Amino acid sequence: MATAAANLTVAPGGRVLRVADEFPSLRYAFDRLAAARGLIVEEVPRPGDDDWTTALLAAIERPGAPPLAIATLTPSHWTDGGLIDLDRLAPAVHAAGAALVIDATQAAGAVPVDVRRWRPDFLAFPTYKWTLGPYALAFLYAAPHRQDGAPIEENNGNRPPASGARRYDRGELNDPVLLPMAATGLELVLSFEASAVAARLRHLTDRLEDGVAGLGLAAAPRHLRVPGVLGLRAPGGLSSGLLDRLREHGVYASERSGGLRLSPHVWADEGDIDRCIAALHRVL
Template identity: 25%
Template sequence: MTQEPIERWRSETPGCARRVHLNNAGAALMPDPVLSACTEHLELEADIGGYEAAAARVTEIAAVYDDLARLIGSRATNVAVVANATAGFIQAITSFDLSPGDVIVTTRADYTSYQIQFLSLAQRRGVVVKHAADLPEGGVDPESIRELARDPRCRLVHVSWVPTHSGVIQDAEGVGRVCEELGVPYLVDACQAVGQLPIDVARLRCDYLTATARKFLRGPRGVGFMYASDRALARGDHPLYVDMRGARWVDADQYEIAPTAMRYEDWEFPYALVLGLGAAVRYALAVGVELAGNRAFALARRARASLAGIPDTRVLDGGREQCAIVTASFGQHDAREIVKELSRQNINTTASLRWYGLLDFTEKQVQSAIRISPHYYNTEQEVDEAIAAIGRLVDSAPCS
């Protein structure tokens, strides 16, 4: 790749001038068009009023659904805008009337919030949560999913395509094939995938997919989206706490759900963020998700190779495929302290703690790890600078 597009992406990203931002799995730096979309609508709300501003932008707001549909290979009627990926997950999971003894199959690497919510369902509703085994090299084994999901009480399968604490890319398509064969509803957490992996919901064969704007998609914080398949809509799936955007009150003791994925939305909307989400999707499509991912993956491979040369360092990412999330531990060093010191040098990373990936990190005997997540607008020099700084800190810092 030539320098021209990289320089252009960086010039359109004001934060690049001030920091080395390697926390794109947390919240990526927004490009100018995203920031402008948000601030312009806030200014319009201040000028003419919130309801009136939304009415004035009704065409642009509707276009966001078309943009999201293009991003994931669906139709706009299958897309809902939600507060974040976890909110979308809750809307999807509460669409199932779970009973004691019903089985949920998930993976050892699924996102912490979802693992906790599964445990809450187990404790409060008597649901049985089963974790599929990993492949020897890492990432969920679709055949283990098959064995567990054959249980006649299995109500759904959930997979975090890319975990928050690891660079492994789980075989979401392979799991989708298994779920389709067994006729089991399938939920995909694409929070860390969107923006770095091309998404085609037809290939995933999922009933639901959830994601957020702020990570590799480079959108604003506080908004996300979800996909609901035609079969989910046809089943009459709708969240337990559907509100007046997702349904109409048609009789004293009756409501009627919306025919589209709007049934998963709330009436209250941060329209400035919705427009920012649309701008982020258009920007990602203009860059090219595959191109963006390939460059980010290359920078991540560079980081892994350099980290491996630092004494007492373990690079933790496994799997047949790895993405732009890099995790590493440093013996008895507390990763949080390293992250703090890097921040003082204007280098953004974050720490993953044992309980963020409890099953995986316990097996690996890891208490904390640094998470480095480059994106396509980062440079090789930035990655090298960050790894060199980590090396100096590990060499000089006392163990915790």
């Protein structure tokens, strides 16, 4: 994201658009860019009906708003899997003449990702999430017209005659540990096919939602969330110590923005899901 922000030339007075409560790595670099270039950061608040896509489209096309300079978007909200439909949003960003930067952390490996369809200026994702890779490694896609910029670090590998997106490569590129781990994870995920992974994850999270009915936990409608993440919220907030009590039953989850985030991967089976449901029933 630092590389993307460093290689976008924008005029003062434009907007940087994103969703509220965005992941820090998609905020900090662009906050710095906005401060340096005189841009306005606009955060679209969480919609009451869970429809992020419609809320973002309204913000992009709002009459009288400052011109859109950059949209930093993700295919889903990282806290609870709320769908952010880039098939609808990317054309609107391009029509506004703005740059599109995509954080595909919560998508690559879990749902189809297609740079030919979305045409981002930059798209990045680490390998430690759905692609079953290691920490400390990430991949960056740069559109053809964004491949002759300046790297954020200089090394023998990315100086001329290196050309194209290789200009952005990190130093110590030939990592004998992380790269084979990442390649193995990618090969495994690709062997599953994205559509099969998405279908499996949808089955698991739908089973979770069905199983917690009656516990006072609510999720976004199924057509407004991605397959792999289920965010559950309670009207008065989650009960104190919920995560600790779940851990005592062998269930490990996270709290994100006041909601319980459950995100099984393809290695989870129906028995795992049912044990999670049983634990939630016991502690709630």
